[in-house]
Amino acid sequence: MSRGFVKEDDQEETPIIPPRAALPSTTINYVTPNGIQQLKAEKEALEQERSSLKTTDEQQRRRDLAVIDGKMGLLLERMASARIINPKEQPKNEIRFGAHVKLKMNGILQQFQIVGVDEADVTKQKIAFVAPIAMAITGKKVGDTVDFKLGAEVRKIEILEINYN
Structure with a gap:
């Protein structure tokens, strides 16, 4: 049947489902x-x-x-x-999924936990493991320094502490 013969009230729009992270x-x-x-x-x-x-x-x-x-x-x-992935089963001396990390970036102290994409929440200091900064520091150890490229800028990241509590 042609759409011309359908009442306007009968035309339902498909609802928009918000995507996940x-x-x-x-x-x-x-x-x-x-x-x-x-x-x-x-x-x-x-x-x-x-x-x-x-x-x-x-x-x-x-x-x-x-x-x-x-x-x-x-x-x-x-x-x-x-x-x-249970963070307590990760190697304690390097940054992996679930790690709570304390670092200095350009002299500014920061701390966060590396978590899954659905759990990530910057306001709770939780970042997704696929975030560029998380990927840059994964595998690093306390005392390591990383050059983190942020556009044209390069920031120095110093790893200060890693724990899995």
Whole structure:
């Protein structure tokens, strides 16, 4: 049937599902034990949101369900591909996934933990293992100095401390 014979009210727009944090296609989806717990909590929250959806407008309900189901699909894909790495099993003397790192960059003290892409949150001092700075310091040891290229600028990074608590 031609779209010309359909009422405008019947034309539903496909809802936009927000994408998850970027993970390069060939990269393994590493997560910490805490990260997998966060994903499970997110799944429970989506299930709860779906079951408690209260709307009388059927069209709005379909849109809301489509968004929840879309988010759930992306989440389940991410959970299925997750490979849990326990930071406490990492080599203690070098920077690997899960490490809490203290460093000096251009004389400024910084600290953060290297985590999975879904767990990364700069406000909580957690950066993704695929972030350029994380990739630059992975494999380094206390006392090592790294030249970190940031556009045309090169910054010196000195590794001060590594721990896996």
